[in-house]
Amino acid sequence: MAELETEGVSRRGFLKVCSLAAGAVGLPAWAGEKMAEKAAGSAKPPVIWLHFQECTGCSESLLRTSAPDVAELILGLVSLDYHETLMVPSGYQAEKSLEESMEKNAGNYVLVVEGAIPTKDNGIYCRVGGHTAVETAKKVAAKAAAVISIGSCASWGGIPSADPNPTGAVGVDKVVTGKPVVNIPGCPANPYNLLGTVLQFATFGTLPALDGLGRPKFAYARTIHEDCPRRPHFDAGRFAQKYGDEGHREGYCLYKLGCKGPATHANCSLNHFVEMPGAWPVGIGHPCVGCTEQKIGFRVPLHDTVDVERPTAPGTYPPIHPDHSVITPAVVGASAAIVGALVGAGYVATKKITADSEKHAGKE
Ligand code: SF4
Missing domain, CATH: 4.10.480.10 (Cytochrome-c3 hydrogenase, C-terminal domain)
Structure with missing residues (x-):
C-alpha cells in the first residue's frame, strides 16, 4: 500500500477499485477488502503476460482506464514479471526475465495470453525470440497455476481467425491442455473482468464459475x-x-x-x-x-x-x-x-x- 501511495494512489481509490473488481466477479464487498489486503501485502500475485497474433488493444484498453487509474492499480496490485509491450528489458534480457519468473514462481503464477495462436505450417506465422507461439504458450502454461485468455483473439481466434483464416489461428485453449483456461473475450476485453478474475484467484485460490465456452458467468451469462x-x-x-x-x-x-x-x-x-x-x-x-x-x-x-x-x-x-x-x-x-x-x-x-x-x- 505504501508503494501505491508513493505513486499517488490513495487508500480510498485502492479500496474502491478492489470493491469494483469484487463486484465484477459477483463477490460481496468484504471480498474486495480481502483482495485489497492481499494485494497490498508484500507477496503480490505474479503474472506473466504473453502477446501473440493481436493488436495490443486489450493492453491499451487496460492502460486507458482512469479515475481511479486502474492501469496503475493493476500494475501495483500484481507483480507483472513479463509483458512484452510494457517491460523495460528487451532481447536476451527480456527472455531472462521470463525464464527467471517461471522458475521462481513455478506452479504459482497466472499466465495471461493476449492474441491468437497460429497453428498452420508448424506455427511459423508468429515467432518471438525464435520460438513459435505454440511452443512458448505450451512451455509457459506448463508451469502456470492458471491461464487467462484475454480478448477475443486469445479466447477463440478473433480477427486473425476470420475466414479464410490463413494462419490457422486458434484460441489458447486449443493449444494448452491440462490447465484451467479462463476465456475473457471482447475486442477489447473489459479490464475489470480480468482484474476481478486475477484477484479472485490470487486471494481465494479459486476461479470464477465458467460457462460452456470457458467464460466467467459473472460477465457472460446474460446477453x-x-x-x-x-x-x-x-x-x-x-x-x-x-x-x-x-x-x-x-x-x-x-x-x-x-x-x-x-x-x-x-x-x-x-x-x-x-x-x-x-x-x-x-x-x-x-x-x-x-x-x-x-x-x-x-x-x-x-x-x-x-x-x-x-x-x-x-x-x-x-x-x-x-x-x-x-x-x-x-x-x-x-x-x-x-x-x-x-x-x-x-x-x-x-x-x-x-x-x-x-x-x-x-x-x-
Ligand atoms: S436493445 Fe437494440 S441496441 Fe440494445 S442490444 Fe438490443 S438490439 Fe442492440
Whole structure:
C-alpha cells in the first residue's frame, strides 16, 4: 500500500477499485477488502503476460482506464514479471526475465495470453525470440497455476481467425491442455473482468464459475440485449433505420442497423469502458458487432441482423438516457410491456421471416 501511495494512489481509490473488481466477479464487498489486503501485502500475485497474433488493444484498453487509474492499480496490485509491450528489458534480457519468473514462481503464477495462436505450417506465422507461439504458450502454461485468455483473439481466434483464416489461428485453449483456461473475450476485453478474475484467484485460490465456452458467468451469462439501455425502444418497436436519421439521433434501438446484442453474451452494457459512462459501442450509437461470440464476431457481416434469443420484455426496464428521449422508463414500462413486446418482437420476427423467405426464394 505504501508503494501505491508513493505513486499517488490513495487508500480510498485502492479500496474502491478492489470493491469494483469484487463486484465484477459477483463477490460481496468484504471480498474486495480481502483482495485489497492481499494485494497490498508484500507477496503480490505474479503474472506473466504473453502477446501473440493481436493488436495490443486489450493492453491499451487496460492502460486507458482512469479515475481511479486502474492501469496503475493493476500494475501495483500484481507483480507483472513479463509483458512484452510494457517491460523495460528487451532481447536476451527480456527472455531472462521470463525464464527467471517461471522458475521462481513455478506452479504459482497466472499466465495471461493476449492474441491468437497460429497453428498452420508448424506455427511459423508468429515467432518471438525464435520460438513459435505454440511452443512458448505450451512451455509457459506448463508451469502456470492458471491461464487467462484475454480478448477475443486469445479466447477463440478473433480477427486473425476470420475466414479464410490463413494462419490457422486458434484460441489458447486449443493449444494448452491440462490447465484451467479462463476465456475473457471482447475486442477489447473489459479490464475489470480480468482484474476481478486475477484477484479472485490470487486471494481465494479459486476461479470464477465458467460457462460452456470457458467464460466467467459473472460477465457472460446474460446477453447485451437483456441489459441494454435502448431495450425499451426495442420492446416498443422504435428502431433507427439508418445512421444519422431521427431515430438514431433519438437513441432508438440499433437492431435494424445490425446490432448483434440479442445474441451476444457480455457485460459491456453494464461495465462501460475507461470508466466513462456510455463508452461502449451501443452507447455511442454503433451496433454491437458480437465480438465475444465466436460464431458472430468478424463472421456475420456488420449490418446483418441476428435472431433474437429472448424477445419478450424484461420485468424491469433500464433507464433511457435523458438526452436521447423524453420518454420515461415508467411510461415505457407500462405501455411497452403489453404492446411493445408484441410489436417489437412481431416486427422483428416478420422482418426475419420475410428476409429469410426472400433469401430462400433467391436461392431457388
Ligand atoms: S438490439 Fe442492440 S441496441 Fe437494440 S436493445 Fe438490443 S442490444 Fe440494445
